Amino acid sequence: MRVLITGGAGFIGSHLAEACLERGDEVYIIDDLSTGSLDNIRALQNDDRFKNRLFVHIDTILNHNMMLELTGICDIVFHMAAAVGVRYILDNPLKSIKINVEGTEKVLSLCAKFRKKVLIASSSEVYGKHLHAPLVETDNIIYGPTSKFRWSYAASKLMDEFTALAYYRNRGLQVMIARLFNTVGPRQTGAYGMVIPRFVDQALKNKPLTVYGDGTQTRTFTYVKDVVRALTGLMDANDTAGEVFNVGGTEEITILDLARKIIRETGSASACELIPYEKAFAADFEDMQRRVPSIDKIRKAIGFEPKTGLDAILRHVINYHMSVTG
Known part of the structure; x- marks a missing residue:
């Protein structure tokens, strides 16, 4: 199988590329490295097993001729390329939307x-500003005003979904949509606002763990290898086209409790420091108070269950950060 992965040098894309190579696929990556990194796929490029099956193109997906060639020669496409991370979105709103x-x-x-x-x-x-849990794929969407640029990313991803479903209905395109909930694991950087790598980095340096807002907002987290299993499972299934699936974990935790847990797991001397949103971000920032998925639909479709709990996720991330920082 020839597989095209847009954003394949990114955090999730690189793990997906690795899994596809491990199962014998020929993998084509396109990435402009705006948030991805060649370091994420260096080991794959240097692995003798993959040298004749991994092809990397440093380019934008907006390059029509390049995408025409790559899409034409590949059998399936995982579209992972996107502007990601709260910090990146707020700093680059126009580029992110485009x-x-x-x-x-x-x-x-x-x-x-x-x-x-x-x-x-x-x-x-x-999903926007919902307070209930779990979130179901058929829930209504609730956003803030356009003056709050926090919602530009959400709105752009929602438009992606509408467009994908329109291609399914009007053109018969075999397309499926995976709504990812806070994917975490080795190779993820905290530079763009991802909370666990940021907290782990601060804890290992015995710096204060900067918790935005009052820390009562809750999240669930999903290990990247579990997410990759879900993505390949959805792609391999015969009856997932034209559908939207949540992909996420089930352990809900407040961000303040997450910070305290990371301090304990690292044995850090750090303390938690609450930072008001208006100090951490621009004045047009809003946060989601709660984000917990229902995974009933993907469980019924492909039997997906996350195998890696939050404690194990944190150990993986902590060990990775310790290995790369010495």
């Missing part, structure tokens, strides 16, 4: 042209 909306439409158009099966990576952000 790459998410225009880039996804280009991928869908080319997949429809060549009749290629495609998975679109979406985000739990699309």
Whole structure:
């Protein structure tokens, strides 16, 4: 199988590339390295087992000729490329909207042209400001005003979903959508606002763990290898096209309790420091108070269950950070 992974040098994309190579696929990666890194795939490029099956192109998905060639030669497409991270979105709002909306439409158009099966990576952000849990794929969407640029990312990913489903209904494109809930694991950076790598880095340096807001907001976290199993399972299934699936963990925790847990797990001398949102971000920032998925739909579709609990996730991330920092 020839597999195209957009954003394949990113955190999740690199793990997905590794899994596809391990099962014998030929993997083509396109990534502009805006948030991805060649370091994420260096080991794959240097692995003799993969040298004739891994092809890396440093380019934007907005390059029509490059995407035309890659989509044409591949059998399936995992569209992982996107502007990611709260910090990156707020700092680059126009670029984020353009790459998410225009880039996804280009991928869908080319997949429809060549009749290629495609998975679109979406985000739990699309649910917006819900307070209830668990979140179900058919829930209504609740956003803040357009003056709050926090919601531009959510709205762009929602438009990606609408566009994908339109291609399914009007063009018969075999496309499925995975809404990812806080994927975590080795290779993830905290530079763009991801909370666990940021907390772990601060704890290992005995610096204060900066908790935004009052810390009562809750999240669940999913280990990246579990997410990869879900993505490949959805792609391999015969009856997932035209559907949206939550992909997430089930252990809900407040961000303040998460910080305290990481301090304990690392044996750090750090303390927790509450930072008001208006100090941490621009004045147009809003947060989601609660984000917990229902995974009943994906469980019924492909038998997916997250295998890695939060404690094990934290150990993996802590060990990774210790290994790369010495």
